[in-house]
Amino acid sequence: MDVSHKKFNRVDLLTLEGRMDAASAPQLKQHIDALFEQGRYRIVLDLAKLDYIASPGLRVLIEARKRARDRKLTDIEGGDVRIANLPPRIKEVFDLTGFTSLFEIYNDTLDAVGSF
Amino acid sequence: METLTVPATLDALAHISAFITDATTRAGLDEHAAWQVQLAVDEAATNIIQHGYPAETPGNIDLAWHIAGGDLIVTLRDQGQRFTPEHVPAPDITSPLEERQAGGLGIYLMGQLMDSVKYEFDPVQGNILTLTKQIALPTATQVFELAGRLDAVSTQQAIAQVSAAIAAGTRHILLDLARVTFLSSSGMRALLLVRKELLAREGGELRLCSLQPQVREVFTLTGFTQLFALHQTREEALRAFGQSSA
Numbered sequence: 455m456d457v458s459h460k461k462f463n464r465v466d467l468l469t470l471e472g473r474m475d476a477a478s479a480p481q482l483k484q485h486i487d488a489l490f491e492q493g494r495y496r497i498v499l500d501l502a503k504l505d506y507i508a509s510p511g512l513r514v515l516i517e518a519r520k521r522a523r524d525r526k527l528t529d530i531e532g533g534d535v536r537i538a539n540l541p542p543r544i545k546e547v548f549d550l551t552g553f554t555s556l557f558e559i560y561n562d563t564l565d566a567v568g569s570f
Numbered sequence: 571m572e573t574l575t576v577p578a579t580l581d582a583l584a585h586i587s588a589f590i591t592d593a594t595t596r597a598g599l600d601e602h603a604a605w606q607v608q609l610a611v612d613e614a615a616t617n618i619i620q621h622g623y624p625a626e627t628p629g630n631i632d633l634a635w636h637i638a639g640g641d642l643i644v645t646l647r648d649q650g651q652r653f654t655p656e657h658v659p660a661p662d663i664t665s666p667l668e669e670r671q672a673g674g675l676g677i678y679l680m681g682q683l684m685d686s687v688k689y690e691f692d693p694v695q696g697n698i699l700t701l702t703k704q705i706a707l708p709t710a711t712q713v714f715e716l717a718g719r720l721d722a723v724s725t726q727q728a729i730a731q732v733s734a735a736i737a738a739g740t741r742h743i744l745l746d747l748a749r750v751t752f753l754s755s756s757g758m759r760a761l762l763l764v765r766k767e768l769l770a771r772e773g774g775e776l777r778l779c780s781l782q783p784q785v786r787e788v789f790t791l792t793g794f795t796q797l798f799a800l801h802q803t804r805e806e807a808l809r810a811f812g813q814s815s816a
Contacts, residue, residue: 476616477580506605508612509679513672520667543605550682551675552663 471503474511495533502539538566597642606683613676622650649696711742717749720757748780779807
């Protein structure tokens with residue numbers, strides 16, 4: 455899996471590409487942990503190019519959103535991890551595991567970034 | 571039976587994936603079913619790697635697959651800690667974020683993705699996990715265009731191709747009669763034989779479309795409108811496949 459990072463003023467966009475399984479999921483966790491350490495708790499994950507996700511990837515997503523939401527930032531809203539674009543295979547895993555209702559999901563990357 | 575033995579480490583997941591891709595391709599699974607098997611085996615192997623063996627002394631995972639009785643059967647064996655599925659609580663997939671637990675999702679997914687999941691323990695062989703996926707029959711629809719006068723001889727010739735498709739596993743067959751100008755009683759008999767041949771098979775559906783008025787009249791006069799699914803257009807007929815029996 456490749457993870458690329460784009461920094462906006464108030465939001466960080468991480469674009470995931472390839473397979474997120476037990477071997478690669480820690481890579482995403484490292485990226486997210488690094489952002490949290492810099493006090494950046496507003497993250498959009500663009501999944502448009504993610505081909506595959508297994509439960510270790512789901513675990514990283516849920517733990518990241520829990521931690522981000524626990525942060526009360528000074529602006530109107532606190533932190534969050536939001537999702538942009540859900541390819542069919544990823545959506546199917548989200549639906550099977552009840553993840554669809556756990557996340558704010560946007561069909562457009564800029565909408566997701568602008569939602570903060 | 572094909573087999574693969576890998577060390578129970580995360581690096582092995584890619585080898586396992588390739589091994590399973592080969593299995594699903596050779597079993598003729600469609601892309602969706604292939605992905606389901608891929609994910610289920612990935613989850614099973616991940617559980618063995620992360621929970622079965624102590625991290626400092628990983629053992630092996632023995633994988634095998636074979637095809638039997640229309641099923642693709644994949645087994646994973648390991649000599650790690652005995653696994654008791656009853657001790658893993660089913661995840662609550664409806665609770666809100668704050669209460670949501672990320673554990674147990676792998677086992678849950680396996681059950682959702684496969685037709686059966688069976689755990690066994692053998693004192694010698696260790697944990698044996700058997701994952702089964704039914705190999706679905708091909709459901710692609712084949713359209714045959716018949717033309718001209720359908721008498722005994724010409725219908726037989728046209729029908730030979732259809733019979734070959736049925737023998738090759740096609741279960742949805744559409745006969746487009748738009749260019750058929752005449753249907754004799756022996757032509758009708760040949761159509762009945764094809765219908766019988768197809769309906770004898772699980773999931774078989776025969777549909778006819780675009781009948782000219784004089785051909786439709788033959789069906790009406792013989793009362794065979796009841797026996798055949800007749801459609802005005804090809805599009806309508808294609809949409810009807812898989813919706814109800816025909």
